[in-house]
Amino acid sequence: MSTPDTRPVLVVGAGPVGLTAAAELARRGTPVRLIDRTDAPSPLTKALMVWPRTLEVFRGLGADGYIDKHGLPVHSFRYNSGTDPICDIVFGDRTRPMVIIQPDVEELLREAFTRAGGRIEWETELTRLSQDPDGVLATLRAPDGTETTEEYAYVVGGDGASSTVRKALGIEFKGATYPNVFILADTEIDGDLQRDAVHYYCTENGIMVLIPLYNGRFRVFTAGPPGLRGEDLTEELLQDFVDKRGPGGLKLYDVSWKTTFAIHARHAERFRAGRVFLAGDAAHIHSPAGGQGLNTGVTDAHNLAWKLALVHRGAAAPELLDSYGSERAAVAQGVVKQAEVQTKAWMLSKRWQIQLRDVSARMAERSGVFDRFYSPWLAGLTNHYPAGPAVDEEQGRRLRRTGPRNGHLVADAALRASLPVDRYTLLVTLPSGPRPPRLAEVEKSYDELVTVRTKPGRRFSAVLVRPDHYVAAQDHAPELTRVLGHLATLAPAALIEEGHSA
Secondary structure, eight states: OOOOOOSOEEEEOOSHHHHHHHHHHHHTTOOEEEEOSSSSOOOOOOOOEEOHHHHHHHHHTTOHHHHHHHOEEOOEEEEEETTEEEEEEEOOTTTOOEEOOHHHHHHHHHHHHHHTTOOEETTOEEEEEEEETTEEEEEEEOTTSOEEEEEESEEEEOOOTTOHHHHHHTOOEEEEEEEEEEEEEEEEEESOOOTTEEEEEEETTEEEEEEEOTTSOEEEEEEEOTTOOGGGOOHHHHHHHHHHHSOSOOEEEEEEEEEEEEEEEEEESOSEETTEEEOGGGTEEOOOTTSOHHHHHHHHHHHHHHHHHHHHTTSSOGGGGHHHHHHHHHHHHHHHHHHHHHHHHHTOOSHHHHHHHHHHHHHHHHHTHIIIIIHHHHTTSSOOOOSBTTBOOOSSSOOOOSSOOTTSBOSOHHHHHHSOSSSEEEEEEEOSSSOOHHHHHHHHHTTTTEEEEEEEOSSOEEEEEOTTSBEEEEESSTTOHHHHHHHHHHSOHHHHHTTOOO
16 A cells, blocks of 8 residues: 545535535545535526436435435336327336436535535635646635635546536537527426326427426426527416427426526547546536436546545555546447437437337337336446456457456445445355465455455356446456456555565
8 A cells, every 4th residue: 555645635516526526535534625616506406317326326325315205216208209109118126217306416415425524615716727747736716705726636627517627627528519499497287197207298399308306396398499598488488388299288387497508419528637537517418318417427426536535545556547537438428329319319300200210119118128228228237337447358258148247337236235335345256165375365465455255156256346336357267367467457556566466
């Protein structure tokens, strides 16, 4: 183990992404400073679909009770072409999302951060940023206008699509903007509408999505004409959209929030510059189709935080951080592609295109494609990471359909919940006979980085699981060649100099 860094990590932005990064760092004992230039949390509901992998992250932060109180389980996504049913994507216990409005998500994360000893500094703005290989200098403006410059070990930019951190780094935000204006509104609805499902109506007049909220209201999402301004969105116009695009017989009343916005598909050219990292909307933005935005940002922060914590305390080499950008860019690219496909499918206008879409969706439902592939992907359970500093290459090119795979999430949710989050775990299956001496080497040489768990079994296997419960490496022989080789790349220089590497 090398010498721990005593300087804090600066996290910019106290939305879901910044809060996740700060809470995950704090609970691992990493000193962290969390700032936000606004004066208080936003009351706007904004994002609201939370998928199982994200719920798992929140539960790991101690939010079980909050989720059970404020979350509304979603039984299915019901798609209609006009008013004719196309398909019903039904979620099981493993893939079922919950509707939790963004203010509640932020509150549960603030509580987790506070429990870990953290404090949010509101009305505190990043004004300048510079770095060298040894640290980051950040100038912050306090609420009274005074500015101070301090040194930080790392900086995390979780400050949204207009990210000050990204702009300070000079990183391009490439992509495009859809020509349509889109509409959000939270409202009461009088009419017959199932409350445990999200309802999609793809019509010749445009898309209409109706999402139930836990407080009895509904979120309305639809597309407006180009040039529609927020001040032009009256309740009468909103009702007209629902009449022309919805199932009919619905009456809106008590609209609590309405807004117009543009949909962008953009991504930063890189997610890291030296000791500074981008996460969430600061790194990538896309259509809300599929409800992945908040989830992708939260899991960005989760991926980054455990790596920063290990490196910060000297238990892992800084090269581990090189994996963040490649891993999360791969996930973000998949999300952007899926969201773009679904958004374009919503907006089809030619009769043959609509018929082809509807037939394809019905076939996917009947053949089980949604159950086997799409729902687990939406749930965040099948995202996987490419080989790199934190994932070993697969042995050979075999197309293995069973057992753990490098770069994939450990399949057993109960096992995931039992694993530590501040270190790697080596899960070993041992047949009868002498204990392989290489296990003792792992325990001795990497005691600050790895916990070894053994269980009896017919054949030897060793699966190295990361703190985020993805498989890093594995061996099927007691020599542990792959596992020890991977651990050697993770070890800090001080450990290698002591002669503990494989």
